[in-house]
Amino acid sequence: MLWAALYFPELSLDMISHNDGCSNKNQVTDPLPAVATCVVIQQGAQRLLMSCNRAARNLGLRSGLPLKSAYAVCPDLLTIEYDVDQQQQYIEQLSLWALQYSSWVTPVMPNTIMIEIEASLSLFGGLPRMLTTIFNDTRQQGLQMQMGIAPNPSAARLLSQFGITPNSENNNAENDNAGNDERPISDKVAMTDSTSLLKHLGEIPVSCLPLDDFTLKGLRQSGIRHCEQLFDLPASSLARRFGQSCTELVFKLQGKLPDPCPAFQAPERFTHSLDLALEAPDSQALQFPLNRLLSALGGFLRTSDLGVKKLNIILKHHRLPRTVITLGFLEATADHKHLLKIASERLLATSIPAPAIAITIDAESLATVTRNGKDLFNKSQSQAVSIQQTVDLLSARLGTDKAYTLALQQDHRPEKVLERKAAKSNIPSPKTPSRSGDTHSTSWPARPIWLLQEPVLADQSITPRSSAERIENGWWDTDDVRRDYYIAEDDTGAWYWAFTLRQSPDNRQFYIHGYFA
Amino acid sequence: MDPALEFLLKTERSLWRGRDQYYEPNNLPTGFAALDKALPGGGWSTGCLTELLPKRKGIGELSLLLPALQALSNNNEWVAMIGPPHIPNAPALANAGIVLERLLIVDTDNDADTLWSTEQLLRSGTFSAVINWVEKSSSKQLRRLQLAAEQSECWAVTYRNARAVDEHSPAALRILLDTAQQYHDETVTTGLQLDLIKVRGGATRQVIIKAHQFDTPQGTEWPVTKAGRSGT
Numbered sequence: 001m002l003w004a005a006l007y008f009p010e011l012s013l014d015m016i017s018h019n020d021g022c023s024n025k026n027q028v029t030d031p032l033p034a035v036a037t038c039v040v041i042q043q044g045a046q047r048l049l050m051s052c053n054r055a056a057r058n059l060g061l062r063s064g065l066p067l068k069s070a071y072a073v074c075p076d077l078l079t080i081e082y083d084v085d086q087q088q089q090y091i092e093q094l095s096l097w098a099l100q101y102s103s104w105v106t107p108v109m110p111n112t113i114m115i116e117i118e119a120s121l122s123l124f125g126g127l128p129r130m131l132t133t134i135f136n137d138t139r140q141q142g143l144q145m146q147m148g149i150a151p152n153p154s155a156a157r158l159l160s161q162f163g164i165t166p167n168s169e170n171n172n173a174e175n176d177n178a179g180n181d182e183r184p185i186s187d188k189v190a191m192t193d194s195t196s197l198l199k200h201l202g203e204i205p206v207s208c209l210p211l212d213d214f215t216l217k218g219l220r221q222s223g224i225r226h227c228e229q230l231f232d233l234p235a236s237s238l239a240r241r242f243g244q245s246c247t248e249l250v251f252k253l254q255g256k257l258p259d260p261c262p263a264f265q266a267p268e269r270f271t272h273s274l275d276l277a278l279e280a281p282d283s284q285a286l287q288f289p290l291n292r293l294l295s296a297l298g299g300f301l302r303t304s305d306l307g308v309k310k311l312n313i314i315l316k317h318h319r320l321p322r323t324v325i326t327l328g329f330l331e332a333t334a335d336h337k338h339l340l341k342i343a344s345e346r347l348l349a350t351s352i353p354a355p356a357i358a359i360t361i362d363a364e365s366l367a368t369v370t371r372n373g374k375d376l377f378n379k380s381q382s383q384a385v386s387i388q389q390t391v392d393l394l395s396a397r398l399g400t401d402k403a404y405t406l407a408l409q410q411d412h413r414p415e416k417v418l419e420r421k422a423a424k425s426n427i428p429s430p431k432t433p434s435r436s437g438d439t440h441s442t443s444w445p446a447r448p449i450w451l452l453q454e455p456v457l458a459d460q461s462i463t464p465r466s467s468a469e470r471i472e473n474g475w476w477d478t479d480d481v482r483r484d485y486y487i488a489e490d491d492t493g494a495w496y497w498a499f500t501l502r503q504s505p506d507n508r509q510f511y512i513h514g515y516f517a
Numbered sequence: 518m519d520p521a522l523e524f525l526l527k528t529e530r531s532l533w534r535g536r537d538q539y540y541e542p543n544n545l546p547t548g549f550a551a552l553d554k555a556l557p558g559g560g561w562s563t564g565c566l567t568e569l570l571p572k573r574k575g576i577g578e579l580s581l582l583l584p585a586l587q588a589l590s591n592n593n594e595w596v597a598m599i600g601p602p603h604i605p606n607a608p609a610l611a612n613a614g615i616v617l618e619r620l621l622i623v624d625t626d627n628d629a630d631t632l633w634s635t636e637q638l639l640r641s642g643t644f645s646a647v648i649n650w651v652e653k654s655s656s657k658q659l660r661r662l663q664l665a666a667e668q669s670e671c672w673a674v675t676y677r678n679a680r681a682v683d684e685h686s687p688a689a690l691r692i693l694l695d696t697a698q699q700y701h702d703e704t705v706t707t708g709l710q711l712d713l714i715k716v717r718g719g720a721t722r723q724v725i726i727k728a729h730q731f732d733t734p735q736g737t738e739w740p741v742t743k744a745g746r747s748g749t
Contacts, residue, residue, distance in 0.1 A: 387595060387621075390641040394623060394634055403623045403634075406607040417608060420622075444612050446735070449579050450603035493696030493707050494575035514606060515575035 202228030279355035298336030307332025448514030548584020565689035600631035
């Protein structure tokens, strides 16, 4: 097994920022807003800074500083309260997103995700390529991430926290104009065999190990500085002097003791929300948090092999009722890019009454996705996907039921014969393509191409040119129709479909119901 | 033609006939022989915008397109109508042999939405023909459609008011539509008169489609017998 540990050092800061980190992809932009922002944690009676963004660090703020001192340095500091439940939600959201890489994902509080990647390597085209994919995806979400890869979870976690920052490595590779040369990252990050792992672990200072202060102090006093020295000690004396937890950790790091990681189970329904640190005044500012939520949804859908048919975007405002935007999809979709395109189009068309302070997406009706095998020779098959996507895009701007196809109903009343149907992608091709006129299955007498919504009284003089066609139907329901239809012509040579009412045979007034366009 | 000229045309690569430049062998036959002959490439040209300017309603302005639409939809290709002025009547379309499942109708509230939807559909590359109806459209907006049509090799048709006939338009083909009345002996036969006012790669001329020629694409007998007719 091969474990990748993704460590998000600034998770709570990154998650609330809605500054688009992927706007210029070639350089690492600070994904946080330019406003100095800090995460604050209550420790005893004191409130301490837990992490700061770059703007805050530039002002000289450091984590561990009391909040009062921080305010002295920067009066308009933006603070975020550290919240365990919130953190739990963030990490679960990221786990959902990570499920697209592997079926075995374990969230570790407060800010690490373990992914078992060995089984997915061939799917993603090898280790270097897979790592690059994961790096790029996290960067697109504007998250800072450190990664460690090792044959056992504990070692991977330790490596990731020890601060190997693949992001910078990746950028160096890009700066060298060697986009394909992904070797340096994987070599640096990934310890795929246990000998190189032990060698690498040996250099790590003992103070970085996740042990309690008392044990660390004992280790320091014994002159043990690096893990290498720790590994050289006999197990029995290690256990006697530093306790069970230390021995277990050393064994787990070396892979001598099993290290179970419970696999993360995706919930049945997807509801996630993001609180925004800065109010989003318009739909443009909502793009970034929306992208992040939809990526999580995409990962969730892909793992559960489901697609979404109806999606609610809920915007919370300050002292105003919430705005709910419902997106309907023609067919269940799991494509994150398509979802984002539709949602953005819809957001742009919606006017937001007040700045949004939180955004929630709620995937309501989940259904299995129909995946069409792509036929190389049949054009209509490959069109099938795009037709739904096109119709979805139109409905997002124009409103639902605005794009449709027609179908015939078994009713002779002109108003009732039409039926609107959602455009379907995979219809059987017509059995016998009729090319000449006489093979048409003519079931209707001459009918106009344009039908008026409501018949109008003819205000010009029109002359009937055909014999009457009587349409008498619907006496059983409210729309009783008794009309004599004629094909009529006016002076200019235009042709109409007009009728007289049978209820009043003396009064030969014509109503126009259609044009023979 | 002069054999010397012929020789030059064959050998000199810098010489060509203006008409050949726009010759597209895969143009859509219109279904009307007279019109096919008048159009460069022998049919509706794909990959550019066609502008139709009917002077009034009910003269056969849409029937003109039915044969081409019938051929496309039966070939499993998608066809779209955007912002139709009235309800497209399914029985009439079915009579004409159009596969209704392949015809997407898009209702719009204003011209801006119509033009936007048209461009989206043209750019999607899924549709083979896109027809729209607009009240008013500027030359700039039409130019966008023309570019989108060029990109997707799609047959784009826009219906505009005949009042716009004198406006500048980037469309490759512009046709003014009106009723034609011809007198034979004592009976009057009517038909559809097409004034080709702009033809890229061809000559402007007038084509008249006689009423009875609409019978085949319509798929029904025209029940009017005594006088002529002008399109169903």
